[in-house]
Amino acid sequence: MRSQRQHYLESWLGGVQDRLSTDTVALLEASIADPDGQTGFNTMKGDAGQATLDNILGMTAKLAFIQKLALPRNLLSRRPARPG
Structure with missing residues (x-):
């Protein structure tokens, strides 16, 4: 079962990739390389916090990055058949 699940995930993620x-891949890799930067992976998944000017500007930068x-x-509408 695990190998079937792994095969499914690899196939699906490969299709997404x-x-x-190439520009999108480079931006995503940069986000992972600097996870705590303004558009880094850790920052992107963080909470917006209270509505302060700094937080609003930070969220604006995140949305611009996205x-x-x-x-x-x-992107996510095509999926391989589930393992049977």
């Missing part, structure tokens, strides 16, 4: 542009990724709208 194949649909990403838009810059230019992810295909149907």
